[in-house]
Amino acid sequence: MEFKLEAHRIVSISLGKIYSARGQRGGLKLHKNLLVSLVLRSARQVYLSEPCCPPEPPAAPRALPEEPPPPCAAAAAWAPGEPPPPPDEAPRGGPRRPGADCESARARRCCCCGCCCCEAGGGGAAPPLPCCSRKRGAGERGQAGSPVKKPRREAEEPPPPPPGEQEDMETGNVANLISIFGSSFSGLLGKDPPGRRRAPRDGGEAAAAAPAEAAAEPGQICCDEPVLRTLNPWSTAIVAF
Amino acid sequence: MEGESIYEVDSGDGLGADIISTVEFNHTGELLATGDKGGRVVIFQREPESKNEPYSQGEYNVYSTFQSHEPEFDYLKSLEIEEKINKIKWLPQQNAAHSLLSTNDKTIKLWKITERDKRPEGYNLKDEEGKLKDLSTVTSLQVPVLKPMDLMVEVTPRRIFANGHTYHVNSISVNSDCETYMSADDLRINLWHLAITDRSFNIVDIKPANMEDLTEVITASEFHPHHCNLFVYSSSKGSLRLCDMRASALCDKHSKLYEEPEDPSNRSFFSEIISSVSDVKFSHSGRYMLTRDYLTVKVWDLNMETKPVETYQVHDYLRSKLCSLYENDCIFDKFECAWNGSDSVIMTGAYNNFFRMFDRNTKRDVTLEASRESSKPRAILKPRRVCVGGKRRKDDISVDSLDFTKKILHTAWHPTENIIAIAATNNLYIFQDKVNSEMH
Numbered sequence: 001m002e003f004k005l006e007a008h009r010i011v012s013i014s015l016g017k018i019y020s021a022r023g024q025r026g027g028l029k030l031h032k033n034l035l036v037s038l039v040l041r042s043a044r045q046v047y048l049s050e051p052c053c054p055p056e057p058p059a060a061p062r063a064l065p066e067e068p069p070p071p072c073a074a075a076a077a078w079a080p081g082e083p084p085p086p087p088d089e090a091p092r093g094g095p096r097r098p099g100a101d102c103e104s105a106r107a108r109r110c111c112c113c114g115c116c117c118c119e120a121g122g123g124g125a126a127p128p129l130p131c132c133s134r135k136r137g138a139g140e141r142g143q144a145g146s147p148v149k150k151p152r153r154e155a156e157e158p159p160p161p162p163p164g165e166q167e168d169m170e171t172g173n174v175a176n177l178i179s180i181f182g183s184s185f186s187g188l189l190g191k192d193p194p195g196r197r198r199a200p201r202d203g204g205e206a207a208a209a210a211p212a213e214a215a216a217e218p219g220q221i222c223c224d225e226p227v228l229r230t231l232n233p234w235s236t237a238i239v240a241f
Numbered sequence: 242m243e244g245e246s247i248y249e250v251d252s253g254d255g256l257g258a259d260i261i262s263t264v265e266f267n268h269t270g271e272l273l274a275t276g277d278k279g280g281r282v283v284i285f286q287r288e289p290e291s292k293n294e295p296y297s298q299g300e301y302n303v304y305s306t307f308q309s310h311e312p313e314f315d316y317l318k319s320l321e322i323e324e325k326i327n328k329i330k331w332l333p334q335q336n337a338a339h340s341l342l343s344t345n346d347k348t349i350k351l352w353k354i355t356e357r358d359k360r361p362e363g364y365n366l367k368d369e370e371g372k373l374k375d376l377s378t379v380t381s382l383q384v385p386v387l388k389p390m391d392l393m394v395e396v397t398p399r400r401i402f403a404n405g406h407t408y409h410v411n412s413i414s415v416n417s418d419c420e421t422y423m424s425a426d427d428l429r430i431n432l433w434h435l436a437i438t439d440r441s442f443n444i445v446d447i448k449p450a451n452m453e454d455l456t457e458v459i460t461a462s463e464f465h466p467h468h469c470n471l472f473v474y475s476s477s478k479g480s481l482r483l484c485d486m487r488a489s490a491l492c493d494k495h496s497k498l499y500e501e502p503e504d505p506s507n508r509s510f511f512s513e514i515i516s517s518v519s520d521v522k523f524s525h526s527g528r529y530m531l532t533r534d535y536l537t538v539k540v541w542d543l544n545m546e547t548k549p550v551e552t553y554q555v556h557d558y559l560r561s562k563l564c565s566l567y568e569n570d571c572i573f574d575k576f577e578c579a580w581n582g583s584d585s586v587i588m589t590g591a592y593n594n595f596f597r598m599f600d601r602n603t604k605r606d607v608t609l610e611a612s613r614e615s616s617k618p619r620a621i622l623k624p625r626r627v628c629v630g631g632k633r634r635k636d637d638i639s640v641d642s643l644d645f646t647k648k649i650l651h652t653a654w655h656p657t658e659n660i661i662a663i664a665a666t667n668n669l670y671i672f673q674d675k676v677n678s679e680m681h
Contacts, residue, residue: 026323030427031458038513
């Protein structure tokens with residue numbers, strides 16, 4: 001959980017750096033922006049691959065339902081604005097942005113990661129914790145990949161922001177940005193906005209990148225007018241860049 | 242080490258002193274050149290030792306100041322080209338004049354520095370001010386004679402090597418053949434002849450066909466001090482590549498690749514950034530290479546590609562603060578490193594105006610501070626210590642009170658003596674080890 005927050009923070013900082021690099025005197029610093037994009041890529045991978053509520057091993061001390069708690073994709077089914085259900089409740093159906101839930105879950109209480117990372121707002125990168133493994137198996141990648149599809153779908157039909165959930169909106173936008181920016185370096189150098197670029201990446205991507213993530217077509221999203229309207233000014237600047 | 246002199250590099254335009262961006266001794270150590278963010282070069286000269294005043298022996302005084310580069314504008318790309326001097330390299334002296342190369346992001350210039358201490362007097366046709374004489378007043382002819390005058394240092398641009406680089410030039414290196422030099426930008430390295438400005442030869446090109454596939458850039462490069470066919474370049478991924486120009490015209494394929502596998506226990510979001518090599522320097526012997534990355538300096542043996550032979554922690558206490566250092570951009574600071582004349586001690590800068598020296602033989606290290614207090618003439622530098630919790634001694638600095646705006650990125654060591662030049666923002670400090678002024 002804490003990794004996801006750390007990753008989110010790093011993604012925001014990185015995007016800010018890329019944005020402010022545009023007006024820099026002397027032109028774009030290739031080296032620095034490459035490093036920032038690498039950090040962004042790592043943070044993005046962690047952010048997208050780490051579930052909201054990682055499945056607890058059966059040996060965990062807390063009382064568990066018979067079924068293990070669902071991974072983030074299904075947990076995304078929580079209704080907006082409600083406190084996360086205790087782990088022994090079955091998840092409800094319905095689409096929901098996964099990032100938003102994690103944010104609200106964390107704000108209220110540290111939910112199902114009972115045995116780990118329970119310090120809300122802990123500063124600094126926590127060491128890798130056993131049940132919040134950043135490395136995910138191939139099978140789980142498919143699941144981890146699905147949150148990427150959710151923001152994409154949602155981005156195309158701008159949902160009205162639920163009241164009192166500005167924080168979630170921001171997280172949701174960051175998730176949009178991540179899928180838009182993609183894992184390639186394309187957005188940083190081209191004079192054209194990433195939208196006009198044909199399918200960036202795949203060949204050059206790191207082996208660790210999930211195929212599902214690669215399937216998110218950054219270029220096409222940027223072109224969509226309704227998408228551009230929903231993005232906050234920050235992200236619009238990145239798109240133009 | 243004794244505090245010796247401090248110079249504040251003043252732009253003289255009322256805006257205050259300018260940030261020093263490079264420091265370099267010439268091959269004898271008689272001259273010291275600094276470049277700054279405003280495109281100026283200041284050259285210091287060491288006063289010859291005087292038996293009459295032993296305490297003033299070997300002081301460095303300003304010898305010449307000139308504007309090397311001006312801000313330019315690339316109209317095609319709508320980009321300003323900074324005038325900041327990235328690197329200065331001296332040419333070996335071949336006659337009475339001194340020559341140096343200075344570069345900004347795009348253009349390298351060769352400057353010739355000459356002295357004039359005599360001038361001709363007694364012309365027949367012109368008077369002292371140079372005005373033509375009235376011929377009717379000329380009654381006899383005289384032979385002009387050279388009379389001594391106050392020393393004048395003249396600096397002239399002899400060559401301008403322009404349009405060789407698309408990306409930002411990060412290093413230049415003069416070959417031991419004294420005829421060629423190379424310049425490296427983020428993706429390419431060019432070989433130039435010192436006398437030819439209208440063309441250069443590309444010897445390394447790591448630009449991918451698709452820029453989206455870019456994963457690493459060139460961060461520094463240097464010619465081998467003795468073998469004119471060998472050079473090394475470092476990358477943002479922490480690797481070094483030794484190339485042999487005899488092997489092929491385009492040295493994309495390295496002869497040797499020096500790389501240390503990453504320690505998996507240290508993995509973090511910022512592992513890639515902190516492994517990027519910011520500087521590489523051959524030892525004077527030519528047998529070793531010194532590299533600097535964000536937290537360490539490493540000595541590599543040219544014969545061993547798998548790992549460095551020595552690793553020294555510069556400021557490992559920053560490892561837990563990488564996220565904050567990323568936020569305030571300090572993690573991108575590019576520190577340089579230096580060898581002493583006998584390759585027994587290595588030096589590099591850090592934060593809080595600290596700089597570190599590591600003795601390779603005794604394995605002892607020291608942290609010193611470049612500050613006004615420590616630099617009063619003949620004041621002895623006191624070793625400093627950063628405490629990371631636990632027992633705190635008097636005069637220790639805690640990690641949290643380090644000033645990250647005071648960084649020592651550029652340092653230089655005299656080629657033969659224990660004299661060091663430290664650039665701390667806009668101040669230049671020169672320290673001498675008077676006790677051990679002989680090299681051991």
